[in-house]
Every structure is written in structure tokens, then in C-alpha cells.
Amino acid sequence: MPRLREGTLAAHRSVVQAAILDATGALVARGGLRAVTMSQVAADAGIGRATLYRYFPDVDALLHAWHERRLGQHLHELAGLRRAGGPALDRLAAVLQAFGSIRHRHPGVGDAAPLHGGAAVTRAHGHVREMVHGLVSAAAADGAVRTDVPPAELAAYCLASLDAAAELGSGEAVERLVAVTLDGLRPRG
Amino acid sequence: MPRLREGTLAAHRSVVQAAILDATGALVARGGLRAVTMSQVAADAGIGRATLYRYFPDVDALLHAWHERRLGQHLHELAGLRRAGGPALDRLAAVLQAFGSIRHRHPGVGDAAPLHGGAAVTRAHGHVREMVHGLVSAAAADGAVRTDVPPAELAAYCLASLDAAAELGSGEAVERLVAVTLDGLRPRG
Numbered sequence: 001m002p003r004l005r006e007g008t009l010a011a012h013r014s015v016v017q018a019a020i021l022d023a024t025g026a027l028v029a030r031g032g033l034r035a036v037t038m039s040q041v042a043a044d045a046g047i048g049r050a051t052l053y054r055y056f057p058d059v060d061a062l063l064h065a066w067h068e069r070r071l072g073q074h075l076h077e078l079a080g081l082r083r084a085g086g087p088a089l090d091r092l093a094a095v096l097q098a099f100g101s102i103r104h105r106h107p108g109v110g111d112a113a114p115l116h117g118g119a120a121v122t123r124a125h126g127h128v129r130e131m132v133h134g135l136v137s138a139a140a141a142d143g144a145v146r147t148d149v150p151p152a153e154l155a156a157y158c159l160a161s162l163d164a165a166a167e168l169g170s171g172e173a174v175e176r177l178v179a180v181t182l183d184g185l186r187p188r189g
Numbered sequence: 190m191p192r193l194r195e196g197t198l199a200a201h202r203s204v205v206q207a208a209i210l211d212a213t214g215a216l217v218a219r220g221g222l223r224a225v226t227m228s229q230v231a232a233d234a235g236i237g238r239a240t241l242y243r244y245f246p247d248v249d250a251l252l253h254a255w256h257e258r259r260l261g262q263h264l265h266e267l268a269g270l271r272r273a274g275g276p277a278l279d280r281l282a283a284v285l286q287a288f289g290s291i292r293h294r295h296p297g298v299g300d301a302a303p304l305h306g307g308a309a310v311t312r313a314h315g316h317v318r319e320m321v322h323g324l325v326s327a328a329a330a331d332g333a334v335r336t337d338v339p340p341a342e343l344a345a346y347c348l349a350s351l352d353a354a355a356e357l358g359s360g361e362a363v364e365r366l367v368a369v370t371l372d373g374l375r376p377r378g
Binding site: 146148149153154156157159160161162163164167168173176177179180181183184185186188 | 335337338342343345346348349350351352353356357362365366368369370372373374375377
């Protein structure tokens with residue numbers, strides 16, 4: 001039954017890969033990107049170095065895979081908030097709050113800058129922009145967001161504004177930033 | 190009269206330097222940063238290559254000096270708007286409009302990215318932030334800007350939001366972005 005065997009192998013590979021990326025994430029959390037070495041990841045993941053090299057050729061590939069998985073988790077969280085029930089404005093507020101909080105926790109400076117400058121982040125940013133654009137359009141149709149400015153421009157405003165979350169000093173400050181940003185969207189007159 | 194002679198030499202140097210940077214700017218405007226070569230700048234500035242090398246050791250130094258001069262011109266423009274007469278909110282609006290317009294004309298992408306990532310831009314950005322912070326504080330004292338959020342956070346919001354000007358398609362869109370940003374600053378209640 002070659003099909004079953006293939007499936008089993010794929011499942012095994014996926015479990016090992018997850019363990020590798022978990023070990024990578026724990027190392028980054030403790031000591032930053034520079035703390036990640038192939039030997040340490042292999043030891044922490046409970047596999048041999050030779051096995052690790054069959055999954056990832058070098059630390060750079062490892063870090064990019066780990067970072068891409070985290071981006072996917074963030075997008076998944078935002079997509080869940082977008083799809084939740086309730087008025088579009090409430091869902092927009094929830095997505096902006098979550099995005100601001102992500103930007104706050106992951107400012108993308110110091111040794112993380114190269115990861116943040118990569119194509120995966122640009123792609124993820126495009127997905128967030130589409131989400132926000134859709135919610136702004138829906139909230140504008142509800143009469144809850146201004147219609148004197150095109151939704152695409154309002155979405156660009158929201159994402160740019162929330163970039164300030166990366167330099168704010170507290171979660172409360174991020175909440176205030178989200179409130180100010182949303183106030184800029186209110187219908188005029 | 191050695192003092193007079195020194196003054197004359199300094200004035201001469203400053204005229205030559207301005208001509209060199211003008212020639213650099215004209216080349217950048219026509220063909221981008223890659224169009225700038227030492228030979229072409231010397232020819233366009235009407236000086237010999239040997240003279241040019243006494244002012245700038247290489248193209249990189251030339252481009253940084255030209256860019257730093259342009260940053261200074263932008264800061265000078267913004268400082269003039271800040272010092273102009275009238276209510277703080279009007280001066281804030283004028284500074285934000287001018288800053289948005291500068292960001293729109295100089296998005297800092299492509300081959301200009303290295304210049305925008307440099308220390309001179311970080312320093313200039315700090316000056317703009319101080320200006321905006323001061324005007325936000327003054328407008329808040331006038332009752333024209335919200336006081337439920339600290340002025341420093343509102344200044345960070347303004348500058349981050351106006352970063353979106355770099356990707357907007359027209360001057361009208363930049364004006365709308367400035368209006369939306371200012372609406373986020375209005376007193377609540």
C-alpha cells in the first residue's frame with residue numbers, strides 16, 4: 001500500500017518540521033535570532049544534526065521557515081476576526097487592534113530587520129491590506145465609515161498609522177492608537 | 190589680511206560645492222541615482238575631475254551630501270510653516286500637508302532606498318517629530334486637538350499615517366490623507 005506509506009511519511013515529516021520550528025522559536029525568544037545555531041536547534045528538537053540538514057540547509061532557511069510560519073499564524077488570527085459575526089465596523093476594529101498588537105510585539109528592528117524586509121512580509125502585508133480594505137468598504141456601506149475618501153486610501157491610512165504601534169511603549173498606548181485611527185474613519189458632517 | 194583671504198576662499202568653496210550638488214541633483218532628476226558619475230558631475234558643474242575629487246572622494250559621498258542638503262531644505266520649509274502666524278491647528282495642518290507632499294514626491298524606494306535608510310534621514314525625521322509634537326501640544330492647549338491621548342503618541346500617529354503618502358497615486362489623495370489624519374486628532378465628545 002504505497003499510498004498509505006507516503007501519507008505516513010508526510011505526517012512524520014510534518015511532525016519533525018513542527019518540532020524543529022518550535023525549537024527555533026524558543027531559541028529566538030530566549031536569545032534573539034543570533035542564538036539560533038543548527039547544533040542547538042537539533043539538540044532542542046531531539047534530532048540529529050544530519051536529520052536537521054535534511055530539512056533545512058542552513059540557519060537562514062530555518063529562520064525564514066520559522067518566520068513564515070509565524071506570519072501564517074498572524075494572518076490566520078486576523079482572518080478569524082474578519083469572519084466573526086457582528087457589524088463590519090466592529091470586525092474592522094478587532095482586526096486593527098490585533099494588527100496593532102502584532103506590530104507592537106514584533107517591531108521588526110535590530111537583528112530581525114532582514115526578516116521583516118523580506119518577500120514573505122510584503123505578501124502578508126498585502127493580505128492584511130485586502131482584509132482591511134474589504135472591512136472598510138463594508139463599514140462604509142453600513143454608513144459607519146466616511147465615504148468622502150476611497151476605501152483603498154482609508155485602508156492604506158489604517159495600516160500606515162498602525163505602524164506607529166512598533167514604537168509605542170505599552171499595550172494601552174496601542175489601544176489609544178487604534179481608537180485615534182478609527183476616529184479618522186468616522187463619517188463627516 | 191589673512192582673515193579676508195580665508196573668508197574669500199570659504200565663499201569660493203561654498204559656491205563650487207553648491208554647483209557640484211546642483212549638477213548632482215539635475216543628474217538624479219534625469220536618470221536616477223545610478224546616472225551620477227564623477228566625470229559627468231565634473232563636466233556639468235564646469236570643473237575638472239581633479240577639483241571634484243578635492244571636494245568629494247567618491248559618488249557615494251557626493252550623493253549623501255546632495256541628499257543631506259535636500260533634507261535640510263525640506264526641514265527649512267517645514268520650520269517656516271511651523272513658525273508662521275495663526276492658530277496652532279492651522280500650522281499643524283500646514284506642516285502635515287507639506288510633510289505628506291514631501292513623502293509623496295520622495296517615496297524612498299528603488300535605488301533611493303539606501304539614502305532613506307541612513308542616519309541623516311533618521312535625524313531629520315526626529316526634527317519633524319519634534320515640530321509636530323510641539324504643534325500638537327499647542328493645539329491641544331487651544332482645545333483644538335484631543336487631550337485623551339498624550340501629544341507624543343498623537344505625533345507618532347501623524348507621522349506614521351502620513352507614510353502612506355509614499356504610495357498614494359496623486360496630490361489630491363495626499364490631501365485626503367492629511368484630512369483623515371487631522372480628523373483622528375479632533376477632540377472627542
